[in-house]
Amino acid sequence: MKRVYVDEKWCLGCHLCEYYCAFATTGEKDMARALQGKTIHPRIHIEDAPNDVTFAVSCRHCVEPLCVKGCISGALSKTDGVVSVDKTKCIGCYTCVLSCPYGCIVPTEDGVIDKCELCVATTEGTPRCVAGCPNQAIVFEER
Amino acid sequence: MSNYKYVIIGNSAAAVGCVEGIRRIDETGSILIISDEQHHTYGRPLISYLLLGKTDLQRMKYRPDDWYTVNNVDTKLGVRATAIDAAAHTVTLDGGEVIGYEKLLAATGSNPFVPPMGGLDTVPHKFTFQTLDSAIALGEAITPESRVLIIGAGLIGLKCAEGIIDRVQSITFIDMADRVLPSILDAEASAIIKTRCEEVGIRFHLGDSVKEFIGRHAVTNQGLELDFDIAVLAVGVRPNIALVKDAGGDCGRAITVDERSATSLPDVYAAGDCTETRNAVTGDTMVMAILPNAYLQGETAGINMAGVPYTFTKAIPCNAIGFFGKHILSGGAYVGETHFENDGNSYRKLFYSDDHLNGFILIGDKHPPEGETPAFDRAGIYTNMIRERTSLATVDFDAIARHPGLAAFAPSVRAEYLGGER
Secondary structure, three states: OEEEEEOOOOOOOOOHHHHHHHHHOOOOOOHHHHHOOOOOOOOOEEEEEOOOEEEEEOOOOOOOOHHHHHOOOOOEEEEOOEEEEOOOOOOOOOHHHHHOOOOOOEEOOOOOEEOOOOOOOOOOOOOHHHHHOOOOOEEEEEO | OEEEEEEEEOOOHHHHHHHHHHHHHOOOOOEEEEEOOOOOOEOHHHHHHHHHOOOOOOOOEOOOOOHHHHOOEEEEEOOOEEEEEOOOOEEEEOOOOEEEEEEEEEOOOEEEOOOOOEOHHHOOOEEOOOOHHHHHHHHHHOOOOOEEEEEOOOHHHHHHHHHHHHHOOEEEEEEOOOOOOOOOOOHHHHHHHHHHHHHOOOEEEEOOOEEEEEOOEEEEOOOOEEEOOEEEEOOOEEEOOHHHHHOOOOEOOOEEOOOOOEOOOOOEEEOOOOEEEEOOOOOOEEOOOOHHHHHHHHHHHHHHHOOOOOOOOOOOOEEEEEEOOEEEEEEEOOOOEEEEEEOOOOEEEEEEEOOEEEEEEEEEEOOOOOOOOOOOOOOHHHHHHHHOOOOHHHEOHHHHHHOOOHHHEOHHHHHHHHHOOO
16 A cells, blocks of 8 residues: 655755645645644654754554554554544543554644544545655655 | 354453454454453443543444444353363353354453452442443442542552542542552652642552441551541452363463463463563563553454464553643663653653663653643654664664654664555
């Protein structure tokens, strides 16, 4: 199945993917208006490594997802290759934060969790972080 | 006599993991789940959130309503299994019905352990806090005037307190131990949680125990006397091993299983809180009564029961739990040298030795101030380092100790983690 991958060689560390991610679930048409003056809570994160290397990290949608297997409420599940969360069932224990080897589950202001769902509910086809990356460092492909 | 290819005793995380493991391999083999609880499978740790009002009976279901149908699972709920005959491959139920199996899973969990206490039978309103029924019963008994005495300041007792605090007059703890949550926290971290609980009005009498109950009155061994309306007994739990033990299966404190979740009996597997497992950090065999391990052990059992060799070897204790806005993520074993940061709001302690991370305790505000990172942010990266016994020589430990990130790993490791199917 297709996943989001980042090539460290091409990532500029511009953080635009974080903004596109935060924008993706606002339902707004204009990114500046949707996000201006707000603290964003993206589900993809830029990390800074030594030697000026930067890269984006988001959910791997693992074949053996430890977050799903460890979820105490049944809020996390995997359907058609996409690991997603039912926020109405999540009670915010953060067992998934404790389980994810890649650090890709994020707490929300509401005290539940959020994660990358590959924009399945918000756009057709390409996740927003991929579509918005100015250097094509983030790709959506089968490997 | 009815016969099933797979029979599972239990209906919680390990049982669900087993069914999902079986169905990865065998889409049609008949499955029966037997449980003495009447309910659709529910998230057992959610019972305190039910009393708190953060979930309800529908939302706390561990799997969707149609899960049994979709997975083609028959159920006998509200019925207790009373005996296993491993030679005959049968399970006997309360009432005498006998059911044949080809492969059996014992996912029998644990039961509250109530130590002998003088006069306990004179206490009019006493409860345990382990099952949905016990939580519902407690919820119906409490009133805004209730003075609640909880015996045992561990995970179950404290979570119970959080669930009911806004619905009762007062909560008082008595525990033999000299600190709260000794099973998952070191002394300093315990003090943080105890202080937070005291801030919301909970009283503690630690290093003490009840000498005698006289109705709604308790006298402790330290000479304390107190009146209460409702007692909650949360001293601890005991693994339910009798079915397997009586059938001749090897048991220590709990049911002995190997890395395939197999017991010493032919075609009998066991998973979850009724078993003891090898701690991947220390090598010790221990009861690791946590839901993620129950699921993983159950899934492992299911795959093996369906005929495919599969092992689960990376079990470590770990807990994610909060009390009154303080949130704890912890894992592994608290042995070795420590890396410690504590600024009053964020408590981060890592334990390491011999080139490996052994354990961690991270405590912080569940809702940190705007712009601040929670103390437990991305803690799974530590969990993974412990499970995989990652060599600290291959990571920038100073960087990762301050904040977990994949940037601290070598580019080749990162390419493996992020570059393909995982």
